[in-house]
Every structure is written in C-alpha cells, then in structure tokens.
Amino acid sequence: MSDVHDEFLAEAQEIIEALSRDLLFLDQAQKEGNVQPDLINEVFRGVHTLKGIAGMFGFQTLSAMAHTLEDLLDDLRLGRVDLSQEVLDVLFEGVEGFQRLLGEGADEEAVDVKDFAQSIERVSKKREGGEVTLEDLDLDESVLAVLTEYEEHRLRTNLSQGTPLYRLRVRFSLTTIDSNLEELKERAKSVAEIITYLPSVGGGDGDEIDLDVLLASDIPAIELGEVLAAGGEAELERIGRKGVGPETSHEALMPPPLEDESPGRPMPTSRPPAPVDTTPPERGAPAPQKDISADALSLRSVANTVRVDIRKLDHLMNVVGELAIVRSAVARITEKIRAREELRQLAIELHRVNRGFERHLEELQEGILDVRMVPLGQLFDKLARIIRQVAREHDKEVRLLVTGAETEVDKLIVEELSDPLMHLIRNAIDHGIESPKVRELAGKPSEGILSLNAYQKGNHVVLEIEDDGAGMNEELLVQAALRKGLIAQEAADEITAQDALELIFMPGFSTRSAITDLSGRGVGMDVVKTNINRLGGVVDVWSEHGSGTKFTITLPVTLAIISALLVRVAGRDFAIPITSVQEAILLDRAAVRTVEGREVISLRGSTLPLCRLDRLFRLLPVQSDRRFVVVCAVGQRRVGFVVDALDGQQDIVIKALGKSLSNVRGFAGATDLGDQRVALVLDAPGLLEEVLRSQELQQLGIEAHE
Amino acid sequence: MRAFVRAALEEELGAEVMEAESGLRALRSLPAESFDLVVVDVNMPDLNGLELVSFMRKHERHASTPILLISTEAAARDREKGIALGANGFLSKPFTPDALCERARALIEGSDSG
Numbered sequence: 001m002s003d004v005h006d007e008f009l010a011e012a013q014e015i016i017e018a019l020s021r022d023l024l025f026l027d028q029a030q031k032e033g034n035v036q037p038d039l040i041n042e043v044f045r046g047v048h049t050l051k052g053i054a055g056m057f058g059f060q061t062l063s064a065m066a067h068t069l070e071d072l073l074d075d076l077r078l079g080r081v082d083l084s085q086e087v088l089d090v091l092f093e094g095v096e097g098f099q100r101l102l103g104e105g106a107d108e109e110a111v112d113v114k115d116f117a118q119s120i121e122r123v124s125k126k127r128e129g130g131e132v133t134l135e136d137l138d139l140d141e142s143v144l145a146v147l148t149e150y151e152e153h154r155l156r157t158n159l160s161q162g163t164p165l166y167r168l169r170v171r172f173s174l175t176t177i178d179s180n181l182e183e184l185k186e187r188a189k190s191v192a193e194i195i196t197y198l199p200s201v202g203g204g205d206g207d208e209i210d211l212d213v214l215l216a217s218d219i220p221a222i223e224l225g226e227v228l229a230a231g232g233e234a235e236l237e238r239i240g241r242k243g244v245g246p247e248t249s250h251e252a253l254m255p256p257p258l259e260d261e262s263p264g265r266p267m268p269t270s271r272p273p274a275p276v277d278t279t280p281p282e283r284g285a286p287a288p289q290k291d292i293s294a295d296a297l298s299l300r301s302v303a304n305t306v307r308v309d310i311r312k313l314d315h316l317m318n319v320v321g322e323l324a325i326v327r328s329a330v331a332r333i334t335e336k337i338r339a340r341e342e343l344r345q346l347a348i349e350l351h352r353v354n355r356g357f358e359r360h361l362e363e364l365q366e367g368i369l370d371v372r373m374v375p376l377g378q379l380f381d382k383l384a385r386i387i388r389q390v391a392r393e394h395d396k397e398v399r400l401l402v403t404g405a406e407t408e409v410d411k412l413i414v415e416e417l418s419d420p421l422m423h424l425i426r427n428a429i430d431h432g433i434e435s436p437k438v439r440e441l442a443g444k445p446s447e448g449i450l451s452l453n454a455y456q457k458g459n460h461v462v463l464e465i466e467d468d469g470a471g472m473n474e475e476l477l478v479q480a481a482l483r484k485g486l487i488a489q490e491a492a493d494e495i496t497a498q499d500a501l502e503l504i505f506m507p508g509f510s511t512r513s514a515i516t517d518l519s520g521r522g523v524g525m526d527v528v529k530t531n532i533n534r535l536g537g538v539v540d541v542w543s544e545h546g547s548g549t550k551f552t553i554t555l556p557v558t559l560a561i562i563s564a565l566l567v568r569v570a571g572r573d574f575a576i577p578i579t580s581v582q583e584a585i586l587l588d589r590a591a592v593r594t595v596e597g598r599e600v601i602s603l604r605g606s607t608l609p610l611c612r613l614d615r616l617f618r619l620l621p622v623q624s625d626r627r628f629v630v631v632c633a634v635g636q637r638r639v640g641f642v643v644d645a646l647d648g649q650q651d652i653v654i655k656a657l658g659k660s661l662s663n664v665r666g667f668a669g670a671t672d673l674g675d676q677r678v679a680l681v682l683d684a685p686g687l688l689e690e691v692l693r694s695q696e697l698q699q700l701g702i703e704a705h706e
Numbered sequence: 707m708r709a710f711v712r713a714a715l716e717e718e719l720g721a722e723v724m725e726a727e728s729g730l731r732a733l734r735s736l737p738a739e740s741f742d743l744v745v746v747d748v749n750m751p752d753l754n755g756l757e758l759v760s761f762m763r764k765h766e767r768h769a770s771t772p773i774l775l776i777s778t779e780a781a782a783r784d785r786e787k788g789i790a791l792g793a794n795g796f797l798s799k800p801f802t803p804d805a806l807c808e809r810a811r812a813l814i815e816g817s818d819s820g
Contacts, residue, residue, distance in 0.1 A: 142760070145756070145760065145787060145790065145791060146754070146756040146757045146759075146760045146787070146791060147754070147756065147787075148748055148749065148754045148755075148756060148784050148787075149783050149784055150749070151754065174733075174734050174737070177730055177733075177734055178730070178731070178734075181730055181752065196753070196754055196757065197729070197730065197752050197753050197757070198753075198757055199730075199733055199753060199757060199761045209733065
C-alpha cells in the first residue's frame with residue numbers, strides 16, 4: 001500500500017474517531033434537550049471532509065455514503081430536521097459503516113449504501129417551514145425590519161453554522177463616536193464578526209448614543225465580553241432562539257463577569273479543540289466560508305503533529321537497544337586502553353565521552369517511549385459508542401461514567417485492549433445491568449451505571465470496568481462449571497467464593513445456555529484473560545450478587561521496555577518481567593513437600609506450587625547449594641519458579657523471537673543484556689497459566705495433553 | 707460614489723451638500739442639522755441605510771425629512787423595508803446623474819408642497 005493511501009486511511013480514521021466522539025456528545029446533549037448547533041456543524045464538517053478525501057482517493061462507496069449523510073446533517077444544522085434518537089441511530093450507523101469500509105480487507109460492498117440511504121430517508125422527516133428563519137431568533141421585529149438582506153444572510157449563516165450571536169450594548173458620546181467605534185472594531189477584529197450596528201434613540205440629552213452591536217462569535221461569552229468591553233462599559237447579551245428554553249443569559253458585563261456559556265460536556269473525556277481558522281474573520285467582506293477552510297485545514301491536518309506507524313517506533317527502539325550494546329563495547333575497549341600506561345589520559349577522555357553518550361541514549365529511549373504513549377480516552381470514546389448501541393439494542397438504560405481518560409498507555413496496549421474491553425462491556429450490559437423494570441423492582445434507579453476508571457499506579461495502569469447490575473451468583477457459576485465438567489465435585493465442594501468467580505475465566509465456560517448475539521462472538525472470558533495476560537497484565541474479578549460486578553485490569557505502562565528480574569537457570573540467563581514477580585525467596589529444601597506428585601512449599605500460611613524451570617525447559621541441572629524461588633502471580637494465582645541464582649533487576653527491551661520460533665510457548669521474546677549476553681524473557685502469565693492448568697488436569701485425573 | 711452623488715447634486719441642483727463617510731458619521735451630524743433631503747445608501751459601512759432611516763424617523767427633527775434610498779437592483783427586499791421604515795423614494799444602482807437629480811428634485815418639491 002502506498003504512503004499516500006496510508007495517509008488517507010490515517011486521516012479518515014482520525015475524522016471518524018472525532019465524528020463518533022462528537023456524536024456521543026450530541027447523543028448526551030439530545031437527551032438533556034440542549035443540542036449545541038456548533039456540534040452538529042462539527043459533525044457536518046467532518047462528514048463533508050471525509051466525503052471529499054474519500055472521493056479523491058477513489059473510495060466511491062465511502063464517498064457516496066458520506067454524501068447521503070452530509071445531506072441529512074445539512075438539514076440538521078439548518079434546522080430542517082430535528083435531532084432525535086432515531087436520527088442519531090442513523091448517524092451512528094453511518095459511522096459504523098465508515099469504519100467497516102475502512103476496515104482491514106474490507107471491499108466496497110461491505111456496506112449497502114442503498115440500504116443506508118433508505119434509513120436516512122426514513123428519518124429525514126423535514127420540519128414544516130423549511131430553512132433557518134430569523135423569526136426564530138429572539139430579536140425584536142423592529143430590529144429585523146432594518147436589517148439588509150446581506151446582514152440577514154450573515155445572521156442566518158452564523159445561525160446555521162452554530163456560531164452564537166450576541167447583542168453588545170455600548171454607549172458612546174457623539175463627539176468621540178468615531179474613535180470609540182474604531183477601537184471597538186479593532187478589539188472585535190480577531191474574535192467576532194460584527195454584523196451590524198443598531199442605534200437606538202434615547203440617551204436623553206442627545207450628546208450620547210446607545211448602540212446595539214449585533215455580532216457573532218465562537219469564543220466563550222466571558223472571553224468575548226472581556227475583549228469587547230476592555231475595561232469600559234458594555235453589556236453583552238446572547239441572542240437566543242425563541243422558545244428554546246432559557247438559553248439567553250442577560251448579565252451586566254463589567255462587573256460581574258459573564259459565566260462561561262460553554263455547555264457542560266457529558267463525559268470527562270476531552271474533546272480536542274476543533275481546527276481553528278487562524279486568519280481573523282474579515283469584517284465587511286463576506287466572511288470566510290467555514291466549510292471550505294475546514295477542508296483545507298483538515299488536509300493540512302493539525303500543522304504540528306505527525307502520524308507515525310508504530311512499527312517505525314519499534315524499529316527505533318531496537319536501534320536504541322543496538323546502541324546500548326555499542327556503548328558497552330566502547331566501555332570494554334576503554335578499559336583495555338586504560339591498562340596501557342601511556343594511553344591512560346586518552347582512556348579517561350574516552351570514558352567521559354562514553355558517559356555523555358549513555359546519558360543521551362537514555363534520553364532518546366525515554367523520548368521514544370513517550371511518543372508511543374496515547375491517552376486511554378481514545379479507546380473509551382470508541383467504547384462509549386458501543387455502550388450506547390448495545391444499551392439501545394437491549395432496551396437498557398445505561399449511563400457511562402468515565403474517569404482517568406487522560407491516563408496514558410503504550411499505543412500497542414491500547415490497541416490490544418480494545419477487544420477484551422469491548423467484551424467485558426458487552427457482558428456488563430448484557431448480563432450485568434438489568435432491564436429498567438427489573439431494576440425498579442429491585443429498588444435501583446432504572447438507569448444502570450457503567451463505570452470505566454483508569455489510573456496509573458507506579459509502573460502500571462489500572463483499568464476498572466464496573467457495573468451496578470445483578471452481579472454474579474457463585475452457586476450458579478459452580479453448578480455450570482460442574483455441568484460442563486470443568487471442575488470435579490470435590491473441588492466444587494471446597495471452592496471459595498473468589499475461586500468460584502474465577503471460574504468464568506475457564507475455557508468453555510458460559511453461564512447462559514443460549515449465547516446472545518452480544519457477548520457471543522466466539523470469544524469467552526478465557527480469551528479476555530489470555531489477551532490481557534499476553535500484554536503482561538492481569539485481570540481480577542469482584543462481584544456481589546445483586547449489587548454489581550467489577551473487573552480490574554492491571555497492565556504495564558509500556559511493552560517496549562520492561563523492568564525484569566534476571567535469573568540464572570542451568571547456566572543460562574532468563575529474564576522475568578518484574579510486573580509478574582511478587583517476591584523472591586531462598587529455597588528452603590527441607591520445607592518442600594510433595595502433594596499429589598507436585599512440589600509445594602508453604603509460604604506464610606498458604607500453599608505455593610513450585611515449578612523447577614530447569615526441568616520444565618529440559619536443561620541439565622547444575623549442582624547448587626542454594627536455589628531461589630521467584631514467586632510469580634497472575635491475578636489471584638501464584639506459582640513459585642525455582643531458579644539457581646538471582647542476577648538483579650534491569651530494564652530490558654524485548655525483541656520478538658522471530659517467525660520460526662513463534663510457536664514456542666512460555667517465552668515473551670529475547671533481550672540483549674548489553675554485555676554480549678542474551679536472555680530469554682519468560683512469558684510469566686502464560687507459563688503460570690500452563691503450569692496451573694496441567695496441575696488441575698492432573699488432579700482431575702485427565703492426562704495433560706499440552 | 708459619494709463624490710459622484712455630491713457632484714451631481716451640487717452642479718445640477720445647486721444644492722449645498724454635506725457628506726458623511728459612514729452611517730455613524732451621519733448619525734452624529736443629524737441631530738444638530740436640518741436638511742431638505744437626505745440621500746442614503748443601503749449598504750454603508752457600520753450602520754446600514756435602513757438603520758439610518760429608522761433612526762431618523764424616530765428622531766423628532768427628522769421625522770419628515772425626505773429620504774432618498776439608494777440600493778442595488780437585486781436587493782428588492784431592502785427597498786421594501788426602506789419604504790416601510792419611512793424612506794420617501796428609492797433609486798437603484800446604477801443610475802445616471804440626471805436620474806438622481808430628477809428623483810431628488812421631486813422629493814424636495816414634494817415635501818415643500820406637502
């Protein structure tokens with residue numbers, strides 16, 4: 001695929017993401033009965049741009065679809081069609097369609113445009129009266145009577161573009177009116193379009209005159225007021241629409257300051273600022289057509305950002321790793337030089353230079369890591385769309401609460417998290433949150449709460465997905481597991497509440513006899529767990545019957561560099577990601593017991609199964625008086641890996657093992673330790689899972705077939 | 707445009723012409739002066755002509771001062787509004803000096819007799 005093509009895809013993806021975010025805001029606003037015209041216009045502009053670039057790159061279906069959607073949006077922004085939930089459904093459907101058309105391997109037939117056009121037709125019930133009319137504006141008839149056609153047009157245009165209109169009341173002395181006016185114009189120049197001046201007779205003595213200045217401005221009212229008043233006396237009033245509720249605010253400007261009128265956003269995820277036309281609107285001359293400038297801007301994109309393929313960053317990271325090896329090679333050579341008396345001074349200099357090199361290398365590494373970080377908000381926005389859709393499909397009322405959307409995680413992790421999170425969320429709505437009726441019967445508010453919380457905790461990012469739904473019934477879980485032969489009766493008898501909950505992560509587990517279309521996409525909770533483990537993360541579950549369920553996912557901040565515990569087993573180096581390590585202890589040989597053919601030790605009162613890595617990897621054991629146990633944990637489960645020696649902690653860059661070794665299990669990759677030593681990096685969660693599973697299978701008397 | 711109107715009125719009618727560069731400037735001189743005729747372009751900087759007409763009609767001194775509104779051919783709605791607000795006549799751009807003077811004379815005489 002060509003670069004230009006990639007560029008298009010990235011650009012389109014960005015637009016679609018922004019669209020879906022704006023639609024969610026619109027959805028919330030519509031429910032609250034407070035639809036912001038600028039938001040509709042934002043969506044319109046996005047679709048308009050998408051249509052343009054799709055056409056340019058030959059994506060005919062996408063372009064055609066955007067075109068039909070654009071028509072609907074045009075009607076919406078000009079007030080010809082009212083924004084309803086049905087209309088929003090179609091808008092969301094459109095965004096889904098765009099996404100499908102851009103998806104990997106999608107062809108032009110991925111979406112039936114005719115079908116879509118019909119959906120649009122269905123909701124485009126045009127309102128009587130047609131266009132945006134100024135009569136709707138809360139303006140006096142006497143004002144409308146003196147507006148020229150052009151001024152009316154400017155008002156209408158601003159109105160349809162969603163630019164708020166204001167009336168600024170100023171009092172000028174007749175003798176200084178010229179200079180006063182010039183000053184006002186100068187101040188307004190960059191922040192507002194002055195549409196007209198309306199003199200009002202009054203003022204009494206004739207030396208002064210009150211002027212009502214009609215203007216349109218996109219900047220918050222409070223700011224606008226400050227700029228225009230500039231310490232003088234002025235009164236700014238938002239011109240609302242008749243019968244659209246208490247949108248007008250009428251407050252004296254100086255003092256007290258006006259309230260910011262920007263609407264409260266329904267979610268704490270931040271909406272990035274819309275591209276702003278940096279050229280100040282020319283007054284007098286026709287104002288710049290925003291649609292056109294939006295196109296131009298979007299193609300130039302936001303001037304000071306670049307999009308980079310994550311693989312390129314991976315490559316850079318590898319180069320940094322190579323440089324680190326060069327550095328230690330130089331250090332070794334320096335040592336050799338130092339040994340020669342006559343070159344001692346040279347060696348000291350070289351050493352100093354090499355230290356500087358090392359420092360910059362670290363900076364470079366940190367810089368690359370930083371570039372890879374993206375806020376989780378991106379993912380949350382996508383999820384919010386799905387939540388809305390799923391909730392509507394299942395007639396459930398769900399309110400999404402998001403915190404920590406600004407928390408940053410490695411881009412790769414965010415991408416890999418998408419599917420597991422989606423599954424958890426579908427589950428929460430499908431199985432967790434009850435229908436409004438059931439909730440009311442249970443004495444809960446009909447609207448269920450789904451919370452997505454993210455926060456950083458040391459080197460980890462914690463993600464919580466919590467619902468206040470029905471919760472899980474442990475007994476039912478155990479019964480289901482028994483029925484499916486996943487656990488033995490004896491195990492079931494002694495199972496703890498927490499272990500019962502963990503049953504949902506077992507392969508082949510599903511509490512419902514019929515898998516609904518929601519959760520059943522061929523993935524179960526076991527896949528969710530596996531995916532998260534693969535990211536070096538763990539997932540824990542908490543649930544209380546009747547009051548809700550919470551999944552807590554703990555993830556490393558980045559995959560590119562991890563902190564690892566270096567160990568030696570049978571004379572070889574291995575690295576264990578520190579995220580999985582709980583502690584390392586000296587192995588007390590006398591304390592090892594054998595339970596059902598398995599070595600275990602007792603660790604602070606609980607039983608810890610052991611796994612001898614030399615045996616596991618079929619390496620020739622070396623004689624050693626002292627061995628260590630590295631206690632690794634995944635969620636609630638623990639295994640002690642027995643190693644010969646501990647070799648300290650080190651930040652490592654994991655490199656993939658390559659295609660030919662991709663089937664080898666138990667390893668996350670290899671790493672260069674910098675002094676010509678290579679260590680295999682253990683896939684601790686995977687390994688642990690496997691060890692425990694084979695143990696369980698043994699307990700059940702089933703031959704381990706792995 | 708102003709120079710053109712001024713020249714026509716001075717030469718053809720021998721009128722004494724006072725000029726205002728913008729609607730607001732006109733607004734400033736209006737309260738203190740009396741005129742036989744005020745020629746107003748709809749599209750002026752700042753204050754538009756319609757606003758000026760409206761303002762004059764609310765002002766006692768200019769409640770009946772004849773007003774000639776100048777507008778473009780296309781802006782029929784502006785003309786209608788102007789008349790509704792109290793302008794006495796209108797002239798579409800482009801016009802000849804003769805046409806202007808004819809309309810001006812008619813308006814001045816009309817107000818004299820009425």
